[in-house]
Amino acid sequence: MSGPREFARSNDSLETLFEYTSEFFVRNRLDPRILPIVDFAVEELFTNMVKYGSSDGRPIEVGLACVDGGVQVELVDTGVEPFDMTQAPDVDVSRPIEERTPGGLGLHLVRRLVDSWDYQYSKEKRQSRVTFRKSFAKRAAGAAANDGDHNAHD
């Protein structure tokens, strides 16, 4: 288990954020094969908060916990207006390259890579709280069908 830690509201915090997740996995002897997915979701949610969140420079809090069969991650952003990232629209990834833009792709991918995610907002604290879970046994929908012998990947 790991108590939540605060990270400066900057993309430059990513390196220390990834050290934090990596150390958590090592310390708790967790299956490292899901670490890139956990990092991916953490980065997309964190950078979204950096880009659209508070302008007063408050840090963003990130907490990790072991749950049955997986990991739960929580990101808390205080002093912000509500924005439910879990309701962000999907991206049509079948469009030809001429019509593709990178916008919205991050949250689109988080939705597919994690097992579940949840958003809560406290009006009193002006606080957004995003929580997601990733299990060791499951893969994102669609991957297993294409995996063949690689089903044990994560």
Added chain:
Amino acid sequence: MLTIEGAGAGVVVLAGRLDAAQSPSLQAYLDKLQGEVTLQCAKLDYISSAGLGVLLKTQKRLLPAGGKLRITGASRHLQDIFQYSGFDQILEIEPAP
């Protein structure tokens, strides 16, 4: 950390992590290249949507001029991200052996 090394003839060797903090340096590097560009990614451990944005922008710039972007040595993580983002349809991707 991300390391970017030119290996001649449009070949670029990437190692480390291509995240939102590192993507601007790769974008600046790729913006100088023309024609067919191969990114050797065998030692690239991680990519996020910021990295995908770099690849998309580069491919959209190269294609009309007759060039293209090619990815080699893609790990399982990279393959998953390319698949779910539909980038496996707009980039030539060679998985790691």
